[in-house]
Amino acid sequence: MATPLVVSDVAKSFTMHLRDGVTLPVVTGVSFSIRAGECAVLGGPSGAGKSSILKMLYGNYAVDEGQIIVQHGGGLIDLASANPRTVLAVRRQTIGYVSQFLRTVPRVSALDVVAEPLVERGEDRESARAKARSLLAQLNLPEKLWALPPATFSGGEQQRVNIARGFITDHPILLLDEPTASLDAKNRDVVVELIAAKKAAGVALLGIFHDLDVRDAVADRVIDVTAFAAGKIAA
């Protein structure tokens, strides 16, 4: 089986046009690959570029240099140069992403927020909702919240909705940006179990975990992001 995700020589910097065009280098020479059934963790201090790397892998940040080769729909695609339509197809079918914060839409219930990725992939709404219910129950989100829009939920509750939304599909690649940051111990353990299940199902996972217990429980390998440091701020 081919490697689902190969990153080679990726570089990223921000050019701040409103600050006289100052360039902030973020990372350079980012190279690694993730195998199916493996959970790799991006390590390094805040500001090292861990989130930026995840965002490039999801097409959310543009890539200056290098390639991100993804196995998608029976072929290989370079996400770094793919057009928007391809990136959207990759997100629908191949790469899932659990962000740090939930971006809520007014008036959509927590249950439908979770079910939406399945509906987008053409699954029947009722069966998608059934799966959403079982995931929300597993994550101990009180049932009385399911029909409400998550905008007013607490941080931990929103995070669990976000996790359920990310884990509900069977995307072969899953990116996790601190999914356990605002969870209590009990729910952290649930997330660890969910990650273990994904690994067993052959999903390639790449995550950022500041919680050392969670990290030790899920990580097969740590990728040290400081190795890709792009140097100091160039004036």
Next chain:
Amino acid sequence: MTDEPLLRVSALSKFYGSRVGCENVSIDLWPGEVLAVVGESGSGKTTLLNCLSTRLLPSSGTASYRMRDGQWRELYRMSEAERRFLMRTDWGFVHQNPADGLRMAVSAGANVGERLMAVGDRHYGRIRATAVDWLSRVEIDEDRIDDEPRAFSGGMRQRLQIARNLVTGPRLVFMDEPTGGLDVSVQARLLDLLRGLVTDLGLAAIVVTHDLAVARLLSQRMMVMKDGRVVESGLTDRVLDDPRAPYTQLLVSSILQV
């Protein structure tokens, strides 16, 4: 999803005398895709929308549309009658001001039914039933069906305008600041409604807005215009989270945080 676009626009320009309306704009739009065109007043986004919807003829450039029978037609070579027919059936146009898109002196039901009659439906009972169904889909109570839109609030008028446009099952809808001029709470409700309808019906849409939050909520792709030119385009979340062009950075950094 098909692999052929619905609309293909190439090097479209519109000049008003020596003044630039929009210049050298190219777009491929696929079925089910929502494209947001953002930029401040005078950036040419409305000129572009009017050219695309053939309400205005461009100075140069081409645009072709894939008709329901799969045939490609060049929009600016169609006859006026053909374009009007397209506009009444396969397209919709949601104006910022509902009064521009509604007939204010006839009932809400007639506003919706009129579009159906334009595509040949003559059965009164069926037209009324469809009108009732569409009013409920845009959350207007059935007992308001015989009221004139003059008696409606701004938010209701806008929802009625949307029903009038969508009743014929168009494949492409143009929207010009659909939430402009509405209260924030009314805006949120309308956006949510639009988002649901666009997803459920698999509509393609081109939405002109100066509100980046509206663009983020409704669109998958975004085009940023300044002085009639496209300065940046791409995935909506990419453009907003990692803006590259100086003007886009200025726009994004000017959003007020609440």
